[in-house]
Amino acid sequence: MSPSSFAAADPITAIHSDIVRSHILNRLDGPTLASTSCASTQLLSLCNDDHLWREICNSTWPSTTDPRVRDVISGFPFGYRSFYCDAFPAVGYQHSAKRTKKRSPSGTSELISVVDIYCDDQLVYSKVMVAETHSGWFICSPFRLELLDPKETVPTPLKFDGEDGNCMDIASDSLRVSWVLIDPAKNRAVNVASLKAVEARRHWLTEEVQLLFATVAAGGDGEAVQCAVMVTCGGREGEEMHVREVYMQVEDMEGKIVCGMESLAILQEAMEGQRCRSSRRTEKENYEMLMKMKIEYIERKQRRERSLDMAFIATGVSIFLAILIHFLSIDR
8 A cells, every 4th residue: 555545544533433432442441442532522522432431340340230330320420431530540649747637428328339359350259238327336336348248258260278388379369359439429439459469368277368459548647548458268178269258448557447437538538539550569569658657657656655654654753752752851
């Protein structure tokens, strides 16, 4: 083909919109579709098609096909595109020396959890849960959402070996969990699980594999908090590995579980806050940063407590000496 033929070729915007939508745009993933929308006004209009974004969301998070979730997403400002923009990027966190005022949660009576578990990119489990947030029990109790029923387990294609040290590495590399929280009152969402496990360990007694999928968010007092999704796996020797426990909770700098009211305020702020591109390396660095901050926080607290102890001891000794001197002077 001659250069003049290339020059005479029609641009993609000259192709019928139905062809572009059904044969080109529907083959793109979310980030590519978003980038394509910036190319021209016509492509922006085509890429904003809610059907395209619904297909992307359903393939990324199969649990979004649930009718309850579908109804909630329909209320987002731009439907599935808004949901994807909230749930796909990672939670952004910037450390600040300034202490911020604690926020109070507002405007919502429930949180919807949209959870999908994968093994080697194959879906093994999906579930949608609704947690009421207006009860006194939720507000005052430690915030913890349990995914599985007490006797429920999720089989995986992986083999469990209680003595094989590679079992933990295999589970860490193969298993992946997505935990998207939706606030239906504010039409916002956030994914609180990391792309990959940031930590893997074996329980010393049961030899179960415990995987931590965590993100870092800002707490109400300016300190960082951890949105932790813990996955526990076990099984019989040489047989398939089962996921036995999955839960999500918010932890402060001391590792304590934050109460429901404060957790809800933290999660709402994370939904409304900045987002960033995520990678396994970035998530690992953020987690290591958090661990370092926790150590520094505990050391500062211990120093303060030692200083207070010394002050109390000095005060007690001073009072004792003053009383002793007083009685000695009376005896004289």
